[in-house]
Amino acid sequence: MYTSSNVSVNEKGHLVFAGMDTVELAKEYGTPLYVMDEERIRERCRIYKKAMDEHFGNGSIPLFASKALSLKRIYEIMTEEGMGIDIVSSGEMHTAKKAGFDLSKAYFHGNNKTDFDIKYGIENNIGYFVCDNADELRAISLIAGEHRITQKILLRITPGIDPHTLEAINTGKVDSKFGAAIETGQADSLTALALSLDNIELCGFHCHIGSQIFEYEPFVDAATIMLSFIADMKAKYSFEAKELNLGGGMGVKYTDSDPEICYSSNLNGIATLIKKKCNDLGINMPKILMEPGRSIVADAGITLYTVGGVKEIPGFRNYVSIDGGMPDNPRYALYQSTYEAVIANKANLTPDYKCTLAGRCCESGDLIGEGMMLTKPVRGDIAAVFVTGAYNYSMASNYNRIPRPAMVMINKNGSYLALRRESFEDLCKNDI
Numbered sequence: 001m002y003t004s005s006n007v008s009v010n011e012k013g014h015l016v017f018a019g020m021d022t023v024e025l026a027k028e029y030g031t032p033l034y035v036m037d038e039e040r041i042r043e044r045c046r047i048y049k050k051a052m053d054e055h056f057g058n059g060s061i062p063l064f065a066s067k068a069l070s071l072k073r074i075y076e077i078m079t080e081e082g083m084g085i086d087i088v089s090s091g092e093m094h095t096a097k098k099a100g101f102d103l104s105k106a107y108f109h110g111n112n113k114t115d116f117d118i119k120y121g122i123e124n125n126i127g128y129f130v131c132d133n134a135d136e137l138r139a140i141s142l143i144a145g146e147h148r149i150t151q152k153i154l155l156r157i158t159p160g161i162d163p164h165t166l167e168a169i170n171t172g173k174v175d176s177k178f179g180a181a182i183e184t185g186q187a188d189s190l191t192a193l194a195l196s197l198d199n200i201e202l203c204g205f206h207c208h209i210g211s212q213i214f215e216y217e218p219f220v221d222a223a224t225i226m227l228s229f230i231a232d233m234k235a236k237y238s239f240e241a242k243e244l245n246l247g248g249g250m251g252v253k254y255t256d257s258d259p260e261i262c263y264s265s266n267l268n269g270i271a272t273l274i275k276k277k278c279n280d281l282g283i284n285m286p287k288i289l290m291e292p293g294r295s296i297v298a299d300a301g302i303t304l305y306t307v308g309g310v311k312e313i314p315g316f317r318n319y320v321s322i323d324g325g326m327p328d329n330p331r332y333a334l335y336q337s338t339y340e341a342v343i344a345n346k347a348n349l350t351p352d353y354k355c356t357l358a359g360r361c362c363e364s365g366d367l368i369g370e371g372m373m374l375t376k377p378v379r380g381d382i383a384a385v386f387v388t389g390a391y392n393y394s395m396a397s398n399y400n401r402i403p404r405p406a407m408v409m410i411n412k413n414g415s416y417l418a419l420r421r422e423s424f425e426d427l428c429k430n431d432i
């Protein structure tokens with residue numbers, strides 16, 4: 001079974017997550033159910049916060065990447081932990097605002113901010129836009145002018161490195177819909193344009209090299225390229241970047257075959273080499289920002305399902321069907337992401353039944369995993385899938401008109417509802 005300090009088995013043989021019996025949780029709140037460990041989320045925020053304070057100081061903070069998990073409760077936690085946030089839409093901004101998050105600590109990303117997004121950001125005193133391209137830069141300048149303000153921005157740069165990860169989620173290479181590449185000279189021209197436009201204050205640069213990166217070297221490579229670029233821009237335009245945002249992407253242990261990651265030593269490694277590089281280049285160390293998403297919330301979450309049919313096809317495989325699937329977790333369908341699962345009410349028994357965990361949608365690709373090892377379940381058993389805290393709820397859909405699950409959070413005082421289960425009325429509320 002997946003091992004983590006917030007996972008255990010009790011005397012009834014039930015899976016315990018963050019100190020609570022998951023079979024009881026399923027009974028109390030129903031399934032499918034997202035379950036989040038609030039203490040784990042806070043712990044991770046503190047690791048990033050502490051490392052960045054200690055090594056970089058100078059106002060350097062981690063920004064939680066909202067796209068991994070966006071709901072009001074997460075922004076309340078981020079406020080309490082002193083985190084900044086990265087957002088990619090007005091919808092995420094609106095959710096953060098509703099939760100009382102201070103939007104001056106928000107960075108607005110994405111390769112296509114609409115005029116509405118830019119206005120909405122400016123009217124809500126957003127801290128920064130991370131500007132992706134020349135068209136957007138001109139639009140921000142224009143709209144900031146109409147509002148008689150000077151808008152802080154960073155420019156998104158593609159440093160052109162491959163952090164040896166999945167192609168589909170690798171966004172740092174030259175051929176990317178995101179940002180301007182250094183290699184092609186476009187990063188240089190975008191900088192020149194930003195410096196020439198009114199109502200814009202260029203504060204520095206951003207890069208995001210990809211996701212599920214286990215080592216710290218790719219981040220150091222990216223930082224090295226970015227710092228050299230900063231030195232070039234200083235030499236060429238006498239522009240000294242005050243901020244360098246290194247993006248997100250620190251890996252997460254999704255299954256027991258993934259390595260255990262020590263986030264604080266990774267951050268120490270990155271910090272040491274950044275300081276040395278700044279020294280070598282003769283530039284002041286900029287304010288450093290990082291944007292962890294999955295490494296804050298992924299292993300703080302599990303999903304509970306109720307098993308329906310168990311079907312054996314002789315000579316082929318066994319299917320275990322559950323009452324959720326791609327509408328609440330599309331990651332296997334999208335990227336063949338691997339997950340581990342357990343039968344929560346039989347967590348003390350040997351997992352000797354090889355099977356495919358299948359969702360309930362009318363779609364053959366609606367699977368949570370293939371070749372998974374479970375204890376053979378029967379209809380009514382509870383299946384738990386581990387490490388579903390990131391990119392599950394935030395990617396959830398109503399495909400097949402299936403209501404989104406509820407989300408329960410666990411803290412020292414017990415469990416509480418952070419999201420109520422969608423109702424059939426919710427499904428029809430926009431139908432005319």
Ligand SMILES: *Cc1c(COP(=O)(O)O)cnc(C)c1O
Pocket residue numbers: 065067068086109208210211212247248249250291292293294295390
């Ligand atoms: C996706 C993304 C992140 C977060 O990535 P994780 O792998 O979840 O840490 C951060 N910044 C940007 C710009 C992103 O696109």
